[in-house]
Amino acid sequence: MNKSLHKHESKGFFASLAENPSTDEFIKGLWKDNPVFVQVIGMCPVLAVTNTAENALAMGLATAVVLVMSNFLVSSLRNFIPKQVRIASYILIIATFVTIIDYAIQAISVDLHKSLGAFISLIVVNCLILSRAEAFASKNSVGKSVLDGLGMGLGFVFALLCLGSLRELLGNGSIFGFAVFPDSFQEWIVMILPAGGFFTLAIWLLFFNVLKAKKEVK
């Protein structure tokens, strides 16, 4: 068991997965077509609730769950929904799941529900979910759509975590509430403020642009 795992790693974990076409749908959302860093969609929650890593994780997971469920339902109903009213139907499907998630989060943790505020309801208008429903789930089989939703959702969680932890680290000196820096650390208050959201996203995008540029030179 251990040996085979090791073999996988030496080959490059992602490369070995990508050879299998069915996992391709899953992988593309994580890295190549990452919804936040590459496609730059679904920006509102990305900037608004990433002031701490915990909020970012909760928001990302909620969005991912809605995305997977709506992809599943949209693709299983894709032959029944008339073309003219498809967008309206998708929005209704998404709104239903968001309402479920909203009540679920309220049941799990009232504090979390308070700190995320209206942004849970605003998952309805997250362009990422609607765009996956329209561009992918309405044209592909149920299995593929669920994989696509899972990949995109996890890619979204990953991006939110990147932003949330950087903002919390610099703005509050902690990650997930655990202090990282000594008390003498001067917090960069600006990172928690709205402006910090724009700056942090710009920094991450810049980072990925530089990576891409380096790759092209090679």
Next chain:
Amino acid sequence: MKTESLWSIFINASLINNFVLAYFLGICPFLGVSGKMETATKMGAAVTFVMIISSMCAYGLHALLEAINAPFLQLISYIVVIAATVQLVEMFIKKMSPALFRALGIFLPLITTNCAILGLALFQTNKGYGFGESFVYALGAGTGFTLALILMAGLREQLEFSEVPKVVKGTVITLLVAGILSLSFMGFSGLSS
């Protein structure tokens, strides 16, 4: 809430808690349509109009849902009203000005998924605003959105002529400019008393 004057609601929604720069609502059109001054202005007007109509409808819907005791239908009914209003505006613009219709392109139907509009409806419900207050709140939010869009368009028109390094071109520089704009809007927080 009762003591809050209409004027302070307006200032609060448009400047102090600007929907785009403080609440991050409506970022997609903010980044997408802010390339040219002219389209930015008209987009702002269209969004403001949809905001006012849907906010009025949301007020009525909220009262209705309270009466039949079905708060879980809130989100679904709001989004349907917004989608219908956007459809109406789209038909209106198509009839009145086909040129504007083409200029706004895909962003016109996308007003439906503009979080600023749904956000507005949800916030006003949470704050328990009455009819008049809701109207002023929607007007303020629309003005703030238009203001942010126009400011951004002006800045980006200037950016076209300046030399920026290749790696920051496009989204990165736009986000940095938006961040600085957001910082400067924080200066308005002194207005609230």
